[in-house]
Amino acid sequence: MSTHSVENIKADSNRLRGSLLESLADPVTGALREDDQTLIKYHGSYQQDDRDVRDERRRQKLEPAYQFMIRTRTPGGVISPQQWLKLDAIATRFGNHSLRITTRQAFQFHGVIKRELKATMQAINAALIDTLAACGDVNRNVLVAANPLLSSAHATLYADAARTSEHLLPNTRAYYEIWLDEERVAGSGAEEEPIYGERYLPRKFKIGFALPPLNDVDVYANDLGFIGVLDAAGELLGYDVTIGGGMGATHGDAETYPRIANSVGFIARDALLDVATAVVTTQRDLGNRELRKRARFKYTIDDHGLDTVVAEIERRAGIRFAPARAAAFAHNGDRYGWVEGDDGRWHLTLSLQAGRIADLPGAPHLTALREIARILEGEFRMTGNQNLVIAGVPAAQRAQIDAIVQGAGLDVGNRAPTALARAAMACVALPTCGLAMAEAERYLPEFSAKLQPLLEQHGLAEAPILLRISGCPNGCSRPYLGEIALVGKAPGRYNLMLGADHRGQRLNTLYRENIAEPDILAALEPLFARYAGERDADEGFGDFLHRSGIVALPPYPTHRQISVELQA
Numbered sequence: 001m002s003t004h005s006v007e008n009i010k011a012d013s014n015r016l017r018g019s020l021l022e023s024l025a026d027p028v029t030g031a032l033r034e035d036d037q038t039l040i041k042y043h044g045s046y047q048q049d050d051r052d053v054r055d056e057r058r059r060q061k062l063e064p065a066y067q068f069m070i071r072t073r074t075p076g077g078v079i080s081p082q083q084w085l086k087l088d089a090i091a092t093r094f095g096n097h098s099l100r101i102t103t104r105q106a107f108q109f110h111g112v113i114k115r116e117l118k119a120t121m122q123a124i125n126a127a128l129i130d131t132l133a134a135c136g137d138v139n140r141n142v143l144v145a146a147n148p149l150l151s152s153a154h155a156t157l158y159a160d161a162a163r164t165s166e167h168l169l170p171n172t173r174a175y176y177e178i179w180l181d182e183e184r185v186a187g188s189g190a191e192e193e194p195i196y197g198e199r200y201l202p203r204k205f206k207i208g209f210a211l212p213p214l215n216d217v218d219v220y221a222n223d224l225g226f227i228g229v230l231d232a233a234g235e236l237l238g239y240d241v242t243i244g245g246g247m248g249a250t251h252g253d254a255e256t257y258p259r260i261a262n263s264v265g266f267i268a269r270d271a272l273l274d275v276a277t278a279v280v281t282t283q284r285d286l287g288n289r290e291l292r293k294r295a296r297f298k299y300t301i302d303d304h305g306l307d308t309v310v311a312e313i314e315r316r317a318g319i320r321f322a323p324a325r326a327a328a329f330a331h332n333g334d335r336y337g338w339v340e341g342d343d344g345r346w347h348l349t350l351s352l353q354a355g356r357i358a359d360l361p362g363a364p365h366l367t368a369l370r371e372i373a374r375i376l377e378g379e380f381r382m383t384g385n386q387n388l389v390i391a392g393v394p395a396a397q398r399a400q401i402d403a404i405v406q407g408a409g410l411d412v413g414n415r416a417p418t419a420l421a422r423a424a425m426a427c428v429a430l431p432t433c434g435l436a437m438a439e440a441e442r443y444l445p446e447f448s449a450k451l452q453p454l455l456e457q458h459g460l461a462e463a464p465i466l467l468r469i470s471g472c473p474n475g476c477s478r479p480y481l482g483e484i485a486l487v488g489k490a491p492g493r494y495n496l497m498l499g500a501d502h503r504g505q506r507l508n509t510l511y512r513e514n515i516a517e518p519d520i521l522a523a524l525e526p527l528f529a530r531y532a533g534e535r536d537a538d539e540g541f542g543d544f545l546h547r548s549g550i551v552a553l554p555p556y557p558t559h560r561q562i563s564v565e566l567q568a
Contacts, residue, residue: 006046007289009035010199010317014189015172016042024178030114042138043175044071044131052431070109071134071430072124074211075165076158077105077382079129081373085381086127088370098366101355103477104141104206104423105217105382106134110432121179128496132175136188137201139168139280139534140314141425143217145228146383147335148234148391151343153211156236157228160272161209167205167273168280169244170196195280202295206246206353208384209239214329215504216383217474220260221245221478223297224279227327229266229345238268240324243279243309246298247475258507259298259481264310265321278316281307282310332504333423333464337415338392338398345378345397346398348390350405351413351422354441355386368408372401387413418455419464421448425478429471429488438488444469447486450517454525458532466502466542469494480507483542484524490512496520498527499551502540509553 018039023032032040037047037406049064072087079087087107091099094110112120115495124131134141144161146407148154172191176182193200210219211228219225225242245261249518267275283297286304294303301309314320336349352365359366369388373380378392390401405411416422427433429440447469457459470481479485479497486494493514500508512523527550545551 006038006137006292006528007199009038014038014174014192015193015198016170016174017172017178017189020178024114024118027115029063031063033116040068042133042136042170043121043135043179043518044073045121046135048432048434049471050431051434051436056541058320066114067110067432067504068112068114069126070112070117070120070131070142072107072129072131073134073141073165074106074129074382075142075162077101077146077380077384078144078158079107079374079380079382081379083127083129083371085370086123087129088366088373090120090127093364094123097359098356100357100428101352101382101386101388102141103355103384103386103427105143105146105384106141107382108428110361110428117284118179125180126181130175133169135204137203137205138170138196139165139201139205139207141165143206143219143222143384145211145214146216146387146389147214147339147349148347148381150211150230150234150343151341151345153228153230153234153236156268156269157209157211160226160236160269161207161515164207164209164272164276168276170200176382195277198288201280201284202289203292203297205283205297207276210327210329211341212327214335215329215332216334218332218478219245220502220504221247221481222261223283224276225261226272229325229327236269238266239272240327241275241321243313244298244301244306246296247478247480248296249473249475249480250293251473251495253293256293258475259302260481260505260507262301262306263324263327264313265324267319267321271317271319274317274319275313278313280413282312286312290360329503329505331464331502332385333466333502334383334389335386336387336422341392344395345391346393346395347381348393348401348405349383349414350388350390351411351416352387353413353424354426354444355382356441357388363409363412365408365410368385368404368410368515371404375400416448417452418448419459420447420451420455420467420484423464424448424467424469425482426469427471429475433471435474435489437490438471438486438492438494438499439479440471440486440488441467447517450521451524453523458528460528460532463531463541464502466500480506483540483545486520492516494520496523498542499545499553500542501546502542506546506553508542509551511551 023036095109100108132290142165208217208219208222226239230238242261250256279288381389426440426444429436466483468479469486470479471488485497496512497508498511
């Protein structure tokens with residue numbers, strides 16, 4: 001679909017209504033009309049089909065096995081136990097009997113068929129959660145630092161992120177009319193959209209809130225980032241602002257590339273919404289609407305110049321950025337196991353492979369978390385690394401939760417044989433993602449197992465090497481920030497990317513192109529050997545590759561040099 005057609009669909013949609021009601025009511029097909037497949041994204045859903053059976057259904061002259069993915073809008077991934085139970089019931093009743101934590105701290109439901117789509121949306125709303133703006137050319141789910149160790153500061157950070165999310169929601173009532181049967185009133189279809197306008201943004205937009213020393217949201221990968229700055233008393237004083245991050249790229253196209261964000265200065269908390277609005281509207285007005293693959297905010301900055309964009313943001317917000325405070329990040333992973341917050345409550349982080357929660361033989365994870373939700377006096381927090389925190393637990397309840405966790409093997413990820421396996425991430429990819437060129441989520445356990453003996457051979461089982469797998473170059477699993485990353489090129493074939501740091505502040509680069517598993521393992525084994533024998537104390541794998549000259553990275557921020565290496 002061309003950029004012009006997408007722009008026209010948005011402008012002509014009656015504020016995201018289109019003909020969705022007619023598409024949903026059509027009993028002849030499991031699909032939506034073509035334009036409505038674009039519009040439903042703004043309501044938090046994608047139309048997909050099961051690619052595993054696509055060819056067989058084609059041979060039988062049947063339409064594809066259409067189904068819908070639904071994504072929640074849950075800023076910071078915070079879910080109450082009562083909400084968890086309702087979402088669990090939705091996954092069991094309407095979905096594929098699993099919950100999946102995304103890299104943006106949301107839940108995804110997979111396998112929902114069209115005739116049950118509206119009932120599923122209504123059930124999600126009954127859990128006091130919505131899916132509005134979880135997808136589409138708008139601000140999407142806002143990421144928030146997940147580990148609430150500094151309880152007061154984290155509470156303020158989360159509250160700021162939640163109000164930013166609410167402030168940037170579309171103003172249209174289409175979501176409520178279509179899914180919740182709200183009565184249409186005068187002006188429906190012509191609501192004022194003071195932030196988004198009639199065509200919304202040129203492309204999707206992502207925001208992250210981080211709190212050093214943990215960069216667990218990969219804040220520099222977001223279009224807009226807010227890095228919390230604490231005062232001497234440990235309270236949240238304000239934010240360092242970053243702009244222009246983004247992971248997406250296209251194989252063989254030097255005009256597209258991943259980019260990490262620029263730090264542009266410090267703001268006080270009371271300027272937060274003004275700055276967020278100014279950044280979003282600057283992208284709305286300056287972003288590329290002629291070429292969709294060049295429409296993300298990172299390209300707007302590179303095309304117009306950072307100084308020009310920053311000056312426009314300051315003009316619109318009515319502020320001047322103060323000099324940025326130096327953000328010191330230790331790493332961009334999660335802590336696993338129990339940690340105590342400064343308020344005396346405890347938080348248990350569980351490593352969940354690719355964020356998938358299901359009942360499997362010998363591992364009834366969905367059932368166990370349902371049992372925990374029935375007794376939990378705290379809350380659940382999804383992390384930006386697809387893991388789960390059972391948060392705010394009173395000390396007296398730890399033993400009870402531990403018994404359930406251990407009985408169901410929920411801590412199996414925490415006990416994975418290598419640190420690499422505990423921290424690895426992958427996107428969904430096949431069989432449902434229409435963009436996937438290779439496996440990712442389904443390949444992750446197999447590939448991690450193949451790396452295990454190589455790591456153990458060189459004494460690196462506990463080396464915290466960051467692995468990410470993406471089924472395509474669009475980068476939902478943020479592969480370009482992996483110390484090791486596989487980016488899908490074709491079934492069973494990947495680009496091997498190496499050399500990012502473990503703080504989320506440096507991109508990796510192409511090391512081997514379009515290779516299969518045997519060549520990937522053969523390329524990594526001698527690098528593990530050198531790392532084991534030549535690394536400095538506490539030196540990360542990516543840092544070692546960079547220091548030793550094995551991987552040469554272009555100087556930041558010459559992102560176009562990086563893009564050349566991504567060409568097919």
